[in-house]
Amino acid sequence: MRHQTAIGAAALSVGLAVAMSSPASGATPRTPAAPAKPDPRTVAAASADRLVAAKPAAFKKAPKDKIVRRGVTSGLRGLQYVAYERTYDGLPVYGGDFVVTTNASGGVLSTSVDQTRTLDVSTKASIGAAQAAETSRARVSKVETASTPRLTVLAEGSGRLVYETVVSGTQKKAPTKLHVFVDARTGKVVKTYDEVRDAADDRSYYHGTVDLSTAATSMTDPQRSGIRCGGQNGSAYTGTDSAWGSGSGTDLETACVDALYAVQKEWDMLGSWLGRNGINGSGGGFPLRVGLSDVNAYWNGSYTNFGHNQAGTKQATSVDVVGHENGHAVFTTTPGGDSGGNGNEKGGMNESAGDIFGTLTEHYMNEPSTYDPPDYLVGEEVDLVGQGPIRNMYNPSALGDPNCYSSSIPSTEVHAAAGPQNHWFYLLAEGSNPSNGNPTSPTCNSSTVTGIGIQKAGQIFMGGLNRKVTSWSHARARVETVNAALQLFPGSATECNAVKAAWSAVNVPAQSGEASCGTQQNDFSITLSPGSGSAQAGGTATSAVGTQTTGGSAQQISLSATSSPSGPTATFSPSTITSGQSSTMTVTVPAGTADGTYRLTVLADGASVDRTATYTLTVGQGQPGSVYSDDFESGTGWTTNPNGSDTATAGRWERGTPQPTSYSGTNLQLAAAGGSGALVTGAAAGTDAGTYDLDGGVSSVQSPAISLPSGTLSLKFSWNLAYLNNSSTDDYLRVRVVGANGSSTVLNQSGAAANKVGAWQTATYDLSAYAGQSVRILVEAADNGTGSLVEAGIDNVSITKA
Template sequence: MRRNAAFGLVAAATGIVVALSATTAVASAPKASSPEDLKALAVQSAERMIAADPAPLHLTAKDAVQRLSVVSELGIQYVSYGRTHAGLPVYGGDFVIATDSAGTVVATSVNQTQTLDVATTAKLTPAEAAKIARAQVFKAGFSTAPELTIMAEGSGRLAYKVVVSGQRGGNESILHVYVDALTGEIAEADDLVKAGNGNSFYHGPVVFNTTPSYSMQDSTRPGLRCGGQNGVTFTGPDDNWGNGVGNNLETACVDGMYAAGKQWDMLRNWLGRNGVNGTGGTFPMRVGLNQANAFWNGSYTNYGRSSNGARHAAAMDVVAHEYGHAIFQTTPGGSTGSNEKGGLNESTGDIFGALTEFYTNEPAIYDPPDYDVGEEVNLVGSGPIRRMHQPSLISGHPNCYSASTPTLGVHAMAGVQNHWFYLLAAGSAPGGGLPNSPTCNGTSIAGLGIQKAGRIFMGTLNLKTATWTHARARAASLQAAKAIFAPSCVEHARVKAAWNAVSVGAVAGEVTCP
């Protein structure tokens, strides 16, 4: 312990897969008695569903599916699948089937909206697609070989997928680009690097895990370690770390490792998740970034400093926010996609920041739990960068969803789901020192408490698909609430009321309760 001194299935032979109703049980399934048995039973249930009726999954004889992952959290198993069409990968063809411990399907999440019927011969060459993709970044570095792909837009869109590194807006970029294989237009471009603004905060004397060789590597949380911008983990002559000075890099790692450890514990004890990636692991962190910023780049989190250089940017909600991007990336559907998905990704980071602060529950002298984001960073002297109870207190951030929401910057767009989560967790008039939250439809909402809201949100992410929108998040969260808390319908009703209160309206076919 280290102390801070100062502080393929390839579905049937035809390749066709399908879903039954969300209440269908597997009649002859054996009783599961261990976590691995539960996963095996979930796969058996899902594959029986898949073989029964292709219509709900919009499958054709040209389609084949591949099982991607099986995750078990709080008694619910989530089996995710991808698909190919005519041998080509389908971006947006993914789906998730969730089962309970009896093998009963309790939720399904299907991204694709209709069957595919698209020509698979490109007019552009791979070299032409690569050139177009590389032109989307400044100082282009590596790029992947263009991969011919079908995008699940309507009946399908043929495109080349290219991942290219470089810079955008002066920041590191790992851009996923889809180039229309017929016209050369940019069909979609999304950055794997999810940037956020950090703050600086010291937790006083803390204890966190390291290795016996005096290295800032957690011996109990695989993958968690901290070092400088070269990626080399910090080491020392003894087990005392940091001096409590705001711009000291070793102190930055103390704050970062402590916060990441608390988030790991929250995921396990509150949400039933096994590590940040869901399979018992997490990712390293770096400090000393010479920017007033912090970000996740798909492989590690990176923390800079305040604009005046006085404080490092590794406060608890900032660290948990950046690892929240890693959770978003490692749940079904991944992290790249549309601008609207980017806004939901940013909100996910904020939600995990709040969850981690409330789980840790530090006294007022340090960082007491709240629903403000980066409230102590004072990045440019203006306090929080986002406020979940009333996002509009930050200029340009909406409280309510509208037709213009998907066009906003991702950090501003985060306000809508943040507002939904606050209403779900705390309510519109929570008391206890928490601020009131105005609703968009004038209703009053009683909160469920942050732990219960967090369980519903984690279940929602486990039903995430490649093309993620506020409407899809609403539909998935209703399924999650019903699946996790059945036979109670109170949670389902509160989830619906909170979405209505931020103007994300009913979705066709959304699950009802009872």
């Protein structure tokens, strides 16, 4: 990732300059590259988007809802987790999130939906923002900052309109970053949650002499983005060389050695054992601070902070404590975040997650007894308050915490409320009577549980977190970890049965709709032939629906379709088939249907997996009007890296919600040209100018096949450009139209060594030479030079017939 000098911490996602160029006099013949295996994240996103379009009732979608895909997280064994949020009448919905889990080939395996009812609520407030702000500030004893109250819809029942205010400061002598939700009708506080989560040759204190990955003269990790360690001002410690620490329990540079060593091992464990890319799941981590003047350590949503033990003899930077605090960061950056839930129940599960990640890190490191050996105790090395460990996972009650789940957990202090899930994890990993020397563990139902090993237990726990939603609970975690076990270990019932037995052993019973522990993973594929067609209003079009059993046994499939925009309808003959069989889809276009392009999402609802496919219908092909349009508000079949030749390592093309950014008055990335979605290279705004920009080479994205009618045709689209003066002519963006006999360049522009203000512009191109052909639109952007920041934006693509 490349940074411009003196950009500092500006939050940027920078655009690449593009401009129209004169097309060649004729299309240059081009032999298409052989198709490559697509990126599974792209496949998962497209498949999940189609499912959302095909089954709106399953996701409790209201007419005023807009569903926004937030990202795809890759997991072990090809599993992909596609996270979504929603807005209602333009307002964010707290608790409207959900996750769709797919296999590597895009089959939908399960969904985790937080919302229980379709929203139907007025978005007109009865109180003002000032009153909401005053009420919110009163919840914090010493206020440092408070955000402007934001109208939000809580997904409770049919919805509740609230103001959300974030108040930072001090509460009971501890730092706080409190989110306060005030009812916009009554003015009463209805919910709060705090982002701050607490736990109670380099020479370390806990590990002897270790070999850290740091820069030459700074305690910054060049191999793990975002990881650095320093004092309370947030700056990394520096020195004349890369030898750090004295080994003393009171030396803060030594504390940073311990903290960095632990988080580096946790990072490696997440990747090697759990298939997670960095702490945040997308190749990044967070700064660490030491020297906190408190018998404590905490995570505040942006960094971890570590104090000392009560005796003042040791810093709170042992593996399990550092792993715990960064475990909070993992919990925060998985779907559903760290807010919400029933009382303290989710907070307790968050504390437990920290304990679990710290324990996983200890076991991954597997240090000898002279240092910090693996165990299921938390904080025993630090001796935080002079009484040894602060939590016990194999028997939480030994330290006064509950072993078993009960209705009192939501009202239990969060650290104590970690007990049931900690106990579940130990039982799942080691069992109730381990034979490997680990302690026996009592069960709440007097059952005997056989463990499956800590690595498998960690993989299943991580799989559950990847399906987490706002209203997380022990009951929901049971359902999703059962799903995780089935999908991570297909063909084996052992892991699934162990998950269920461990939950039952801590008094979390079987849930309605919970999957059974079968031993067979069945799967199938679906094809449409043809995948597009045309019809006049009042007419019909047909397509053959083919299926093939690709895994396990054949399964029953129910066929249906939805159209966007609405109008055409589809019937199937037969409507229910067994995988391996085929059906005929007949699309009927009612009289009076407007000319244009319609996308029908075909849903093949299988017994164990769902598949979708898209059929593109052109209505009024012989008449003037719209032939194709895409505003990127939903997934419509664009494919990233279509030829398998991309070299970009970051900032690849995606459909997303671009976050506006600027640098020293120069507008860079812009909001979408229309609506909220656009096609962009890195939609997010990072913590510095080199975050989320295109890096490492070329990224490409290609439209689905577009059938063009005869006549005079015109391509039109919006594009924006921006770059800083560290760009060069090695960087470029190109837009081409690719047909069976060659391609034509529509847009071609290189970067330049000058700041360029971003602005949406419109490009048009005469497509008449391709009339009657099937074409694709290919967009390529490249960061081929050094020290450059590049990113492109495309929106509102349309093809019309004159």
